[in-house]
Amino acid sequence: MTDLGAPFATGRNADVYALDGGRVLRRYRDGGGDTAREAALMAHVAAHGFPVPEVYAADGPDLVMRRLDGPTMLGAFVEGRLPIERGAAVLADLHARLHALPLPAGAPTGTVIVHRDLHPDNVVLTPDGPYVIDWRDALYGPAGLDLAMTALICAEVSVDPTTDLAGAARALLVSFAALVGGDGVTAELGTAVAIRSANPTLTAAEASRVGEAAGLVVASVRDLP
Known part of the structure; x- marks a missing residue:
């Protein structure tokens, strides 16, 4: 993905960018490895009713998820x-x-x-x-x-x-x-x-x-x- 603009949130090892359609992209700055395992576990807990954001795509250090509304x-x-x-x-x-x-x-x-x-x-x-x-x-x-x-x-x-x-x-x-x-x-x-x-x-x-x-x-x- 290109032309993401500035991140709207920054963590210790990842940046979060706003996408269209109520989605966000979280990208690990250190390369992050493969996010497939993380996405698969999130999908598993979501399927059993645990509250996690829906994952749309996982590709290398990038994870595309539903944007959550509300404060931490x-x-x-x-x-x-x-x-x-x-x-x-x-x-x-x-x-x-x-x-x-x-x-x-x-x-x-x-x-x-x-x-x-x-x-x-x-x-x-x-x-x-x-x-x-x-x-x-x-x-x-x-x-x-x-x-x-x-x-x-x-x-x-x-x-x-x-x-x-x-x-x-x-x-x-x-x-x-x-x-x-x-x-x-x-x-x-x-x-x-x-x-x-x-x-x-x-x-x-x-x-x-x-x-x-x-x-x-x-x-x-x-x-x-």
Whole structure:
């Protein structure tokens, strides 16, 4: 595709361009490999009723999808349009629904579909309800890994001295952990720490705070009533 103009949204490793017909193109800047696996998993979860944008085409680093109308959950938090406790409940419900889906043929037995990046900036609040985006890291594994990743990402924001969202992120972490249970967010925390520490999209400063964030997750669970 050519003559796309400027992207209307930019992430850590991809740019999103508006297309006609209510579609968007997400293009990975690093070449991104083949998006076919990502598109196939999105189609699978959509076929079983999980809220993801419809995928129209996948070609190399390009993914063409339906454009979603509405703010991200993070944006709704920042604008004061969504209470933290309500956002935590939405995240917990999305996890539960995702992990209850049937596996595609050939998936490892004893696993569930795990998104591995299900945080407020990857949830779009549309008039039809919340939709989950950015399935690049989705795999199969224990449900606890997904819960731990969400908790850890919230904790990373909580310990970031450069953001004004630290307090809100800490409140979200506590509310989320209370809903899914302490064991839910700590059972696979070590694996989540290893994955996040090796994430090439993190800056050196962000990667250096992953251990501190993990400690905050453990402390938050310990302090639950």
